[in-house]
Amino acid sequence: MKFTETELSGVYLIDLEPRGDDRGFFSRVFCVNEFGALGLQTDFVQFNTSFSKIKHTLRGMHYQLGAAAEVKVIKCIRGALYDVVLDLRPDSPSFGKWTAAELSAENRRMMYVPRGCAHGFMSLTEDVEMMYFVSAFYDPQQERSVRWNDPAFGITFPHEPALISDKDAAAPDFDRAWHLGEG
Template identity: 40%
Template sequence: MKFHQTPLADLMLVETTLIQDERGQFARAFCETEFAALRPDLHWTQINISRTYRQGSVRGMHFQYPPAAEAKLIRCLRGKIFDVAVDLRAGSPTFLQWHGVELSEDSPMQFLIPEGFAHGFQALTDDVQLLYMHTTAWSREHEGGLRHDDPSLAIAWPLPVTQVSEKDRHAPLLDETFVGVHL
């Protein structure tokens, strides 16, 4: 595995090695030994799979407040997505900046999103499936969200947004009262 730093501090792309032959492909999603150099205490608590039916749909932007703040490792299993992380860490030099990457079933890349970041994605194809690994279990009382179309973030979604959940549509817009996530 190779780790690639993005423009946002601690937000990483993880490149896996695809082994391919006439039978198909094989790749490791996680190796504790290889991740130890980057995050020696990394431990996955919850693993989720999502399926998004329609191209243009957006899920997010989701995060959790401490003490349930979570890191995520995202891998696209089917289709193609535009995956986005927003730095919400109070005091970070990249506070409220976002970074997006394309992930696909054919790509060896995964997105490692640290604690204190919001996460969301747009389906670039129909029938997208993602694997999410989380360091902390989901907690309703610590859940946070931002609007995918918040003008102060100005996320450049590659396609017109066609579907958003009711919950995500009613997430708050950022204002002067948002001071960030204190880890």
């Protein structure tokens, strides 16, 4: 695996290094030694999948607080998606900044999302399936969402959403005390 740190500290794009022959290829998508050598999370408690039937479906921007804060490793296994990470770590020099990348079944790229960052994505094709590791169990009391188009952050998606859940559409604009559990 090749790890490339983005402009957000601790957020990595991970490219696989397939070894192939006439049959196809083999590649690791996770290795304790390789993740650990960079000080990245190596203990995961769930392996999830998400399917978006309609092109330009938007999901996000989600994260959890406290002990429920998650590290996520995202991989698109069907179609293509635009993956977005928003840095909400209070002590981070890149607080309030975001990064994005296209993840697809074709490019096999993955995104490493550290604790304290919100995550969301938009499907770029029909029938998009992604899978992701998470390091903490879901806790609805610690769940937070930031509105996908909150002007405080200026996140740009490649298209207007064709479909977004009521919950994500109703996500509030950023309020530091509530969003970071400080109030």
